[in-house]
Amino acid sequence: HIPVIDKAGRTDGTWSRADFEWDARNNQYICPEGEALKQFRRSYSDPNRGPTGKGVVKYQALKLTCQACPSKSKCCPNADARKITREEHEDAHQVARDIAKTRQYDISMKLRKKVEMLFAHLKRILGLGRLRLRGPCGANDEFLLAATAQNLRKLAKIFPAPQKPGTA
Ligand code: SF4
Incomplete structure (x- = not known):
């Protein structure tokens, strides 16, 4: 009954988080150019050593990939690589967003x-x-x-x- 207050939208015309596809199985986002934005680039044998992933998690594309990307001006014109944040309860937010589209x-x-x-x-x-x-x-x-x-x-x-x- 309460709409999600979404601050992920962008006002400068660049791609927002909604333009990226969430790949839950691999815990990553896929950008419109098909590249992966990952939370970790290495695997931690001890799960307690890596970032905890609690609260807000940051996903990032590879700098080299973004630098060579033809869509960089539409995606991250002022940064070396695209970053996307995802809240811990983003799945619940998505459920609320989907409900908000119903009659x-x-x-x-x-x-x-x-x-x-x-x-x-x-x-x-x-x-x-x-x-x-x-x-x-x-x-x-x-x-x-x-x-x-x-x-x-x-x-x-x-x-x-x-x-x-x-x-x-
Ligand atoms: S700039 Fe990077 S994240 Fe953005 S579309 Fe290109 S490869 Fe994907």
């Missing part, structure tokens, strides 16, 4: 806005930015009353009072 997500967003509008109304129109009563019980009473008022208002819109004869 159900659009419906969820509309419903979320409906709920948030009610809270905005409570705060701005009914003045519940601050509570008058103290403590959780006081807050509960105030919110219950305010929600009742909101529901009555809604009901009045759905079922308007019958017009008396002679009134416009």
Whole structure:
């Protein structure tokens, strides 16, 4: 229900992380030119000796490959080699991104806005930015009353009072 805040996009027109293919099996990215961006270039016999891979992991292409690449200006014009960072929970981010493309997500967003509008109304129109009563019980009473008022208002819109004869 919450969109991923993605900062991987680039504003200078160069390729962003989305243009690179993630190869989970080999723990590497593949660039649009088919070259691998790897986390390690050597294998550690003792896994504790290498970088831990926790938090944010950096993947890098070979400097020599990038220097000779015809697409370097579109990929990493200001660096010797292209680097891409990947967060520890990137798989979960991708699941959220995929969900955000579905119709159900659009419906969820509309419903979320409906709920948030009610809270905005409570705060701005009914003045519940601050509570008058103290403590959780006081807050509960105030919110219950305010929600009742909101529901009555809604009901009045759905079922308007019958017009008396002679009134416009
Ligand atoms: S500059 Fe390097 S990473 Fe970028 S497309 Fe070329 S080879 Fe791949």
